[in-house]
Amino acid sequence: DAGITQSPRHKVTETGTPVTLRCHQTENHRYMYWYRQDPGHGLRLIHYSYGVKDTDKGEVSDGYSVSRSKTEDFLLTLESATSSQTSVYFCAISGGTGRGEAFFGQGTRLTVV
Amino acid sequence: ILNVEQSPQSLHVQEGDSTNFTCSFPSSNFYALHWYRWETAKSPEALFVMTLNGDEKKKGRISATLNTKEGYSYLYIKGSQPEDSATYLCAFTTSGTYKYIFGTGTRLKVLA
Numbered sequence: 001d002a003g004i005t006q007s008p009r010h011k012v013t014e015t016g017t018p019v020t021l022r023c024h025q026t027e028n029h030r031y032m033y034w035y036r037q038d039p040g041h042g043l044r045l046i047h048y049s050y051g052v053k054d055t056d057k058g059e060v061s062d063g064y065s066v067s068r069s070k071t072e073d074f075l076l077t078l079e080s081a082t083s084s085q086t087s088v089y090f091c092a093i094s095g096g097t098g099r100g101e102a103f104f105g106q107g108t109r110l111t112v113v
Numbered sequence: 114i115l116n117v118e119q120s121p122q123s124l125h126v127q128e129g130d131s132t133n134f135t136c137s138f139p140s141s142n143f144y145a146l147h148w149y150r151w152e153t154a155k156s157p158e159a160l161f162v163m164t165l166n167g168d169e170k171k172k173g174r175i176s177a178t179l180n181t182k183e184g185y186s187y188l189y190i191k192g193s194q195p196e197d198s199a200t201y202l203c204a205f206t207t208s209g210t211y212k213y214i215f216g217t218g219t220r221l222k223v224l225a
Contacts, residue, residue: 033213042202045213094213096211099164104157
């Protein structure tokens, strides 16, 4: 299994509070991604990173920010959580060719109440 | 926004039936087409990656074809088994950005 760890695995938070999810990899892969999974929507890309301090927006980036200060860590922050951000969040990594496999973490279930 | 569409959304088949799903994607800036299998409570796992028009891939009872000119890929499962029950996702990557854009998936349930 690819070395990807997401933390926390489960979180319940209140509306308006900041939340940070962490993705840690041990594969030294250049590309890292954050997706959210919602019923009827499959996986939607939030943000991705193509190197340390290099990030770009995905399809559903509003309300989210990311940071990557080290190759191995990619953080997703919800500055002020809303109920619409209740979802399962997946981190993925790839070697960056676009023709290779993307490997996924185990997911983080976030509930905003 | 790049749109990847999959059909059908869900499918129930009997054990032993053969089935197929469709993935439609933009034909411009095509780089690669990926198929993933996603079992409940697990993470998606790669089945195939295809890059050339006319590519065909096979793994056991599962195979896939690719038409980049018209922008579609088919996934076939021959003799479905209950353990094939999962969501099957396709993902499209474009040249230059390396973003994996996923479709909404086809949820397959194989009845014993």
